Amino acid sequence: MCTTCGCGAGEVRIDGDDPHHEHGHEHVHPDGTRHSHDHGHDGEHAHDHGHRYAPVHSHAAAHSHAPGVSQKRMVQIEQDILAKNNAYARQNRERLAGRGIFTLNLVSSPGSGKTTLLCKTIEMLKGKSSVAVIEGDQQTSQDAERIRATGAPAIQINTGKGCHLDAHMVGHAMQKLDLPEDSLLMVENVGNLVCPAAFDLGEAHKVVILSVTEGEDKPIKYPDMFRAATLMLLNKCDLLPYLSFKVDAAIEFARRVNPDIEVIQVSATTGQGMDQWLAWIARGAERAVAQKQAAVEAPAGRGAELEARPGVR
């Protein structure tokens, strides 16, 4: 496990590199402790602690520090299991907002046509907007290569055994990509409708892609993902005449778990609905740029504006 940030993703590779080469490691005491405080060694070895994380505190009566003496006590944690990821996501979001970059987190089951849709989107945006891509897969860099073939810069994250991208990996990948101001960043998550729902990456929106070759009841089978998403793209719509997929039912199921979800029917193959999808992206990108400018003009209000952004749930 990485001792700097505590991430447990030993198998993660970003474009083939271990993401932790660049970190300077903190000094660790021989006994394994890490806190930085001054010792006044006058016999008793008694001293106060300077806690690094404010929310962690002990309410034991005596905090004896004598080696070898153990004492049962309660330690209050009161921390969200996802707190660490959310802190990295907040950092990513601030960095992106400061540069006016509109970021989408594309999520779906494997095989929904995310990469094809993304390639088509990049082609259609050519000459209009600059797009960079972060690709997440357990293994191989095939998807990043497909994206690079369109001319867009892409970084591949291999999650190894991990089933989702987390904000920490994405932060490292963002450093590697030289993202221009006022551009677009598309993050293609690992194909999985479960875990990526819970992990905020710092994106403006999650976009869930459901292809019509899947079941129309996926939104109620995997409600967390459809609840976390702002937009649902119904992909492969050119195949509808050959399938028994009920579009209305799929939309109704999606709205049942998320009354506010927007829906666009697309086909990456025929180009159907792509204009609507590009217009949706363009509106978001304009908002990101406007928010950046507003923040520059009124730096004091920036914190509040970021706070007001919706989180994962």
Next chain:
Amino acid sequence: MSLAEGVLQLIEDAAREQDFAKVTTVWLEIGQLSGVEVEAMKFCFDAVTRDSVAAGAKLEIISLPGVGWCMACSKPVPMAEVFGECPQCGGYQLQVTGGTEMRVKELEVA
């Protein structure tokens, strides 16, 4: 599995801050609508904590009920599922307001 690793990370951070070497019991608050499968969490927790400060620790789950806000009724209602219907009016215009918690509450350490 990632969530169990998240729990272990919080415990290990606390172990460094608070100088304890062994955790005997861990209390988690898990909301009914959080999507956490308690049995799976227990299984994964045992697997990821092997050879750690929390090896063999007892996992206590405090279950918190699901609560939603029904837009039609304009009041809070109990929810059993995130896509559930309002028990009062039968509508689906519900916003989840409670029951999505996944928190490490406290630890008993030695």
